């Protein structure tokens with residue numbers, strides 16, 4: 001029987017902290033936006049682009065507060081929570097707009113930022129009160145950590161069974177298969193009922209971590225939990241990070257056995273790492289955007305798509321979703337809107353964007369159904385927070401092809417050509433299937449290259465760089481538009 005992700009004490013803590021928030025800032029409403037996504041899904045880029053567009057008045061034709069002339073502006077303000085590092089917005093923007101422009105590095109630790117938005121409300125009662133203010137809180141974290149959330153509802157025995165089965169059926173490159181095999185050999189050589197010793201626990205944890213690392217290096221879309229095994233931070237070497245899955249023993253389990261020790265450590269990992277992360281950040285969200293690198297999964301084949309679907313469904317079932325009534329709004333807000341976004345839509349031609357949205361819809365169908373049942377509003381979209389390509393038409397033997405033009409990153413390879421990071425190419429990305437159900441059955445032939453960030457950015461009247469995007473304005477409208485009415 002799966003356990004709920006929060007305990008009664010957690011629930012009480014969340015409710016009290018929300019009341020405390022309301023007492024500290026009674027006049028400024030705060031909207032907590034959850035930017036959810038597995039590693040490399042595009043969270044850091046999304047947040048950077050969001051801040052830049054809102055603080056510099058980006059081109060957002062679908063964002064109604066802006067087009068109606070009611071959006072006055074936004075700025076980064078001090079966050080009342082002083083215990084979490086500030087999101088390195090300026091540093092990320094510098095690297096994206098520098099020359100040469102480079103994408104920011106993969107995130108290694110949690111950070112957060114508060115934006116203050118000022119707008120003219122449409123409500124007549126507010127009209128004579130002057131501008132209205134809204135705080136927008138956003139958290140960024142390594143995507144690996146997200147995979148830990150489903151652990152909250154799994155016992156050690158349940159998690160072990162799933163992890164061992166995955167290792168047995170592992171698909172991947174040669175080093176993944178080798179690492180999985182050595183890990184399984186180590187496991188089968190120990191008796192879970194034998195007396196626990198630290199050297200044995202360390203040896204098993206090392207073999208397990210090596211297998212997790214090999215899976216990640218193979219570019220698996222849904223890297224395997226526990227997320228901190230590959231990014232330990234302060235807890236490196238602690239018992240809470242030194243365990244591995246073990247088969248359930250047949251006989252009675254003594255508290256001094258290896259199995260009992262591993263189980264205690266697994267539970268310690270949950271209570272020291274996963275539960276605080278969930279309670280502090282995810283349990284308090286009002287809105288959520290789920291970023292999914294759908295194109296990369298499609299490119300990797302139906303098995304990767306199926307893997308991704310399972311990972312997303314498991315993760316999303318942990319969030320507190322549903323309708324907000326007067327009581328829940330006051331004491332324990334829930335996520336009332338979820339946007340499922342297929343990121344990096346600039347890798348395909350705009351003629352395929354609607355199809356990409358259809359595929360995204362299919363991929364998160366289960367998760368969306370569950371959220372809707374709880375009362376949340378959901379929507380799927382294809383977007384590029386920062387558009388790295390432009391479109392063109394190439395004629396070949398009298399035939400016209402719709403292509404995308406961009407500079408592939410150094411080291412990218414396609415059709416035997418290795419790119420140097422400086423040469424622009426016109427690429428025919430391929431067509432997406434019209435039928436979303438084909439996603440999980442047949443491979444999609446895409447020409448897929450990773451591109452450099454856009455060079456030579458336009459400037460607006462105030463001299464700020466304008467970041468090109470695809471449907472990013474529609475995403476912002478869905479996520480915060482109604483709060484700015």
Ligand SMILES: Nc1nc2c(ncn2[C@@H]2O[C@H](COP(=O)(O)OP(=O)(O)OP(=O)(O)O)[C@@H](O)[C@H]2O)c(=O)[nH]1
Nearest residue numbers: 039040041042043044045103106107143384385386
């Ligand atoms: N072309 C294009 N590439 C993008 C876009 N967004 C992200 N990327 C690419 O995807 C990579 C990962 O994006 P990030 O925003 O760093 O991903 P993340 O979700 O923060 O990943 P972690 O920090 O590892 O969890 C970037 O380095 C870019 O190469 C986009 O809108 N367009």
Ligand SMILES: [Mg+2]
Nearest residue numbers: 043044106107
């Ligand atoms: Mg990141």
